[in-house]
Amino acid sequence: MTTAALALGALLAVAAVLVVALPFLREPEPVDDRLATLSPAERKRLALAEARDQALATLKELELDHRTGKVNDEDYRALVGPLRRRAAQTLRALDAYPARMSEFEPHQPEIPEPAVVPEPTPVPHQPVEPAVVPEPVPPPDEGDRPVRPDVPEPTPQ
Amino acid sequence: MARRGSPARLVVALSVAALLAVFLVYVSIAGGGTPSLAPSELNGRSGEVTLAGRVLAPVRGKGREGGLRFTLRDVKGTTTVPVLYKDSVPDMFRVGRDVSLRGELEHGVFVGNPGTMITKCPSKYTAKKGT
Amino acid sequence: MPELGRIALVICLGLSAYAVIAGAYAAATGKRRLALSARNALVACLGATLVAAAVLLAALVRSDFAFVYVGDHTSLELPTPYKISAFWGGQEGSLLLWLLILTVYSTAAVLLARRTGGTLVAWVVPVLGVVVAFFSLVLVAVSSPFATQAAPPDGIGLNPSLQNPYMVSHPPALYLGYVGLAIPFAFGMAALLSRRTDELWIVLTRRWTLLAWTFLGIGQLLGAHWAYVEVGWGGYFAWDPVENAALMPWLAATAFLHSVMIQEKRGMLKVWNMLLVIGAFCLSLFGTFLTRSGILNSIHSFTEGPLGAWFLAFICLVVVASTALVLARLPLLRAKTRLESPISREATFLYNNLLLVAFCLTILWGVVYPILSEAVRGEQMTVGPPYYNFFLKAFGLPLLLLMGIGPLVAWRRASLRSLGRTFAWPAAIALVVGLALLPLGAGDSIPGLVAYSFSAFVLASIVLEFTRGTRARRALSGEPWPSAFGSLVARNRRRYGGYVVHAAIVLLAVGVAGSSAYDTIREAELSPGQSMEVGAYTLTYQRLATREGSNALEQRAVVRVARDGRSLGTLEAGKNSYRAEGQVSNEVGIRSDWRTAEDLFVIADEIGRDGRVAFEVHVSPLINLIWLAGGLFLVGSLVALWPDAREQRRLAERYTGAPAPA
Numbered sequence: 001m002t003t004a005a006l007a008l009g010a011l012l013a014v015a016a017v018l019v020v021a022l023p024f025l026r027e028p029e030p031v032d033d034r035l036a037t038l039s040p041a042e043r044k045r046l047a048l049a050e051a052r053d054q055a056l057a058t059l060k061e062l063e064l065d066h067r068t069g070k071v072n073d074e075d076y077r078a079l080v081g082p083l084r085r086r087a088a089q090t091l092r093a094l095d096a097y098p099a100r101m102s103e104f105e106p107h108q109p110e111i112p113e114p115a116v117v118p119e120p121t122p123v124p125h126q127p128v129e130p131a132v133v134p135e136p137v138p139p140p141d142e143g144d145r146p147v148r149p150d151v152p153e154p155t156p157q
Numbered sequence: 158m159a160r161r162g163s164p165a166r167l168v169v170a171l172s173v174a175a176l177l178a179v180f181l182v183y184v185s186i187a188g189g190g191t192p193s194l195a196p197s198e199l200n201g202r203s204g205e206v207t208l209a210g211r212v213l214a215p216v217r218g219k220g221r222e223g224g225l226r227f228t229l230r231d232v233k234g235t236t237t238v239p240v241l242y243k244d245s246v247p248d249m250f251r252v253g254r255d256v257s258l259r260g261e262l263e264h265g266v267f268v269g270n271p272g273t274m275i276t277k278c279p280s281k282y283t284a285k286k287g288t
Numbered sequence: 289m290p291e292l293g294r295i296a297l298v299i300c301l302g303l304s305a306y307a308v309i310a311g312a313y314a315a316a317t318g319k320r321r322l323a324l325s326a327r328n329a330l331v332a333c334l335g336a337t338l339v340a341a342a343v344l345l346a347a348l349v350r351s352d353f354a355f356v357y358v359g360d361h362t363s364l365e366l367p368t369p370y371k372i373s374a375f376w377g378g379q380e381g382s383l384l385l386w387l388l389i390l391t392v393y394s395t396a397a398v399l400l401a402r403r404t405g406g407t408l409v410a411w412v413v414p415v416l417g418v419v420v421a422f423f424s425l426v427l428v429a430v431s432s433p434f435a436t437q438a439a440p441p442d443g444i445g446l447n448p449s450l451q452n453p454y455m456v457s458h459p460p461a462l463y464l465g466y467v468g469l470a471i472p473f474a475f476g477m478a479a480l481l482s483r484r485t486d487e488l489w490i491v492l493t494r495r496w497t498l499l500a501w502t503f504l505g506i507g508q509l510l511g512a513h514w515a516y517v518e519v520g521w522g523g524y525f526a527w528d529p530v531e532n533a534a535l536m537p538w539l540a541a542t543a544f545l546h547s548v549m550i551q552e553k554r555g556m557l558k559v560w561n562m563l564l565v566i567g568a569f570c571l572s573l574f575g576t577f578l579t580r581s582g583i584l585n586s587i588h589s590f591t592e593g594p595l596g597a598w599f600l601a602f603i604c605l606v607v608v609a610s611t612a613l614v615l616a617r618l619p620l621l622r623a624k625t626r627l628e629s630p631i632s633r634e635a636t637f638l639y640n641n642l643l644l645v646a647f648c649l650t651i652l653w654g655v656v657y658p659i660l661s662e663a664v665r666g667e668q669m670t671v672g673p674p675y676y677n678f679f680l681k682a683f684g685l686p687l688l689l690l691m692g693i694g695p696l697v698a699w700r701r702a703s704l705r706s707l708g709r710t711f712a713w714p715a716a717i718a719l720v721v722g723l724a725l726l727p728l729g730a731g732d733s734i735p736g737l738v739a740y741s742f743s744a745f746v747l748a749s750i751v752l753e754f755t756r757g758t759r760a761r762r763a764l765s766g767e768p769w770p771s772a773f774g775s776l777v778a779r780n781r782r783r784y785g786g787y788v789v790h791a792a793i794v795l796l797a798v799g800v801a802g803s804s805a806y807d808t809i810r811e812a813e814l815s816p817g818q819s820m821e822v823g824a825y826t827l828t829y830q831r832l833a834t835r836e837g838s839n840a841l842e843q844r845a846v847v848r849v850a851r852d853g854r855s856l857g858t859l860e861a862g863k864n865s866y867r868a869e870g871q872v873s874n875e876v877g878i879r880s881d882w883r884t885a886e887d888l889f890v891i892a893d894e895i896g897r898d899g900r901v902a903f904e905v906h907v908s909p910l911i912n913l914i915w916l917a918g919g920l921f922l923v924g925s926l927v928a929l930w931p932d933a934r935e936q937r938r939l940a941e942r943y944t945g946a947p948a949p950a
Contacts, residue, residue, distance in 0.1 A: 005289050005291040006292075006295075009291065009292050009296065012292075012295065012296060012299055012335070013295070013299055015335070016302075016303055016335070019331070019332045019335075020306060020325050020332065021325065022324075023322075023325045023328065024321055027321060032320075033319055033321055034318050034319075034320060035319060035320045035406075035407060035410055036407070037318060037406065037407050038484075046486060046942070047486070050487055050942065054553065057553070058553065058699065061553075061699060062698075064757070064760060065698045067760040068756035068757060068759075069706070069709065070696060070702070070706060070710050072706040074703075075698070075703055075706065079701075
């Protein structure tokens with residue numbers, strides 16, 4: 001029994017070493033060995049995407065809360081305008097960044113579908129909301145032009 | 158529409174203070190628990206304590222009729238104290254097991270309150286597995 | 289074969305050490321292949337642990353008594369399912385189970401997150417590696433399941449009171465919960481280390497936290513049910529340190545589940561969430577330490593070996609290192625918004641968090657009090673159920689109320705007028721229920737009555753949420769009621785799954801209130817033919833039956849039960865004497881009334897030689913709601929856990945911009 005155990009143990013050890021060395025064995029001469037990190041442009045885009053999703057989700061919740069009566073009409077009117085403005089802002093700011101087409105998700109749409117488009121749904125006893133005031137969106141900063149600069153594509157695994 | 162200096166922080170601070178107050182009120186009224194002692198620490202002290210030790214033979218009597226009499230010894234030591242327990246014992250009770258019970262020392266005999274005995278399971282026979 | 293097991297564990301230790309060192313270096317310097325190699329090492333730990341586990345399992349099933357562990361926890365005549373459950377019957381085996389579950393979870397977590405993870409996942413590897421390394425080290429150096437001996441002819445066997453389905457399922461369920469909390473912890477630390485303090489770590493670990501929390505809850509209910517039917521003192525929770533050890537991380541995880549919602553919606557409480565996730569994980573480690581160290585007078589503690597010291601050291605390391613990390617990254621954790629109103633859903637979540645954490649801390653205080661008092665005063669002082677029950681009421685009742693208030697309040701700011709309108713119905717129902725219960729005797733216990741009224745409030749508000757939501761959905765889509773309901777839940781799984789879980793907690797609260805505040809206990813010594821009255825029941829002791837079981841002498845007092853003059857059949861209560869082990873076990877008789885959820889619980893405390901039996905009888909109203917709550921809890925969690933394709937797409941779109949290290 002002992003020799004069998006030792007043999008199996010040795011086998012396990014060899015397998016472990018192989019598994020650990022695998023990335024180096026597969027790519028002895030890698031084009032790029034850099035661990036992908038977020039460039040400042042990507043960070044901004046991510047922050048905007050998060051802000052957009054947050055704004056849209058909050059809008060959706062507000063609508064639901066209003067329809068189920070938790071938010072009265074007055075509060076709704078007060079809150080919905082700024083929220084819609086914010087959502088529109090983030091959507092517009094994001095337009096400046098083309099959607100990343102990574103090789104793993106080839107079918108992502110260019111412009112993300114908003115979860116809630118400002119709906120013209122008639123709220124039972126409510127006059128129509130004021131239209132979203134288009135505010136000038138501050139242009140993206142210098143040097144943030146979304147021309148993907150020198151970060152090379154990560155080599156496929 | 159967020160106001161500078163919103164009431165939120167004040168509310169949070171007050172809530173924390175309230176919870177702390179509840180805690181302190183209770184602890185001050187209800188006292189700080191009962192001491193948990195080994196036979197060697199009893200030293201003739203009075204008042205209600207929890208006594209923990211190992212059961213020694215002989216075990217005489219019946220819990221509900223006159224009470225069960227046995228001796229409890231320090232788990233790691235030699236001091237013993239006679240014990241009287243006027244209730245039925247948990248299933249795991251036997252000579253050599255560690256038990257704890259709440260009661261008072263009366264005239265050299267530790268009289269245990271009914272329903273307060275718990276047995277500790279030795280390592281080989283684990284009562285509760287997990288964690 | 290034990291050598292293979294030992295070798296496998298040593299390999300696991302080596303792999304995890306590599307994962308820590310290489311992983312940390314790779315993540316810090318940005319080396320992709322090295323990071324991959326470290327991740328592979330962590331995954332390979334699973335392979336090594338599986339080998340070790342297989343060796344132990346095979347030895348158990350084959351009854352290979354050359355393994356000390358097998359000899360100590362099984363015997364030849366033990367049925368096979370219990371031979372398998374003996375895997376976690378002792379200290380060494382349970383540690384191996386911990387490691388196994390940890391490596392499974394770690395592998396799944398890093399592999400599932402590899403595309404969206406980026407540097408975050410690169411840092412998760414070394415953090416998880418540290419935990420894996422600790423457990424491997426302990427298994428190799430301190431507490432090995434592969435110790436050998438000259439094989440005795442038979443093993444010692446398993447304590448008879450452990451040979452039941454609960455002890456097969458309760459520990460693994462708890463472990464699946466405890467260990468699961470390591471994943472959100474690791475991702476949180478990785479977020480700090482990689483400076484990716486955006487929502488990614490929360491998004492990636494949401495379901496993990498929910499899963500671990502669900503298992504912890506179910507595991508505790510299984511343990512409570514085991515205590516109820518097998519240990520048989522009439523109760524199900526005794527505030528024993530080990531029971532508290534499972535409750536504390538569950539409370540912390542509950543708080544965390546709620547406060548991350550605030551972080552997602554409003555970008556607040558980032559530091560609080562970090563501290564909570566650290567706390568939850570440390571509490572689960574602490575729970576393991578409590579059971580291993582023998583430091584407290586718990587009926588559940590195992591040995592007093594050196595393992596306790598190792599655990600304590602590891603916990604201290606985790607606390608110090610993670611807190612230092614949070615402090616170092618404090619500027620990254622600034623909130624983007626502030627709390628606008630003390631009357632808003634965020635605020636209710638905050639109050640809920642405060643109450644949960646306060647309750648958790650009071651339990652922690654009660655648990656460590658004996659240790660602290662011994663260190664300070666030289667004698668060990670203990671606190672008992674009165675202490676815990678007080679705080680259960682003081683903090684639990686407001687929490688119950690908040691469960692009803694929270695869903696009815698809007699985000700950001702709720703006006704008192706709209707609050708008044710939404711509260712009207714549930715408050716009215718609560719009042720009516722409270723008043724209706726008074727003549728039924730509920731006034732005997734004020735906390736109980738309050739619990740019932742609050743429960744009615746919460747249930748009413750949950751029902752209202754579902755109906756209002758379905759109505760709103762119908763107004764939008766014109767669907768018929770059932771499919772409107774279905775699509776409402778499908779589109780808001782977390783919210784409505786959460787409501788179902790709240791309903792389960794309410795059931796639990798009602799069951800606990802009923803069985804503790806309104807129970808009846810009577811004791812009497814009866815000769816055959818005599819009767820006793822307990823509540824509305826009349827019990828007549830008929831005779832004592834003695835049977836020879838497969839391994840025990842079974843004595844049963846046969847009791848006829850009647851209520852309001854009508855016979856309800858018989859039940860048996862007594863004792864089993866296991867000759868081989870020299871033990872006596874309590875076998876209680878329980879009659880559950882399914883219409884009223886009430887239990888009649890009969891204990892044969894002492895069986896005299898002359899046939900006289902000392903009975904202790906409990907009537908516990910509504911106690912079966914507790915077990916029903918477990919089922920509902922599971923349903924609600926499943927709804928909340930269920931993958932949502934729409935949500936996944938949106939998240940993938942958000943994060944595919946971040947290149948993954950393949």
